[in-house]
């Protein structure tokens with residue numbers, strides 16, 4: 799697993815989340831709708847890492863469910879991997895419970911897969927394949 803790519807934070811309102819982090823000196827680099835996930839995501843660079851603020855756009859989205867159960871806050875941490883399919887296979891062999899056994903197309907066009915929080919001490923882990931590798 800490579801360096802930390804981003805930290806996902808669930809917010810009720812993206813505009814309010816962005817405004818709050820702007821007070822801390824972080825501005826959005828991109829805002830993107832992911833209709834398949836029912837999510838709108840804003841990426842805020844903080845050095846080499848980004849914050850991904852996540853707003854639900856559908857009542858039945860994973861973020862809506864998360865906000866209902868846990869409220870706003872830390873949702874996932876994402877690590878870069880060279881090859882997401884290989885990373886999924888290694889995680890499975892190592893005994894991790896996977897949310898995705900096949901990569902899906904995530905924010906910024908990257909191939910991603912999630913590892914279940916139950917097998918990572920309560921933290922949802924996202925594996926992100928950077929666009930420089932062969933899937934791009």
Ligand code: CO
Nearest residue numbers: 806850876924
């Ligand atoms: Co993410």
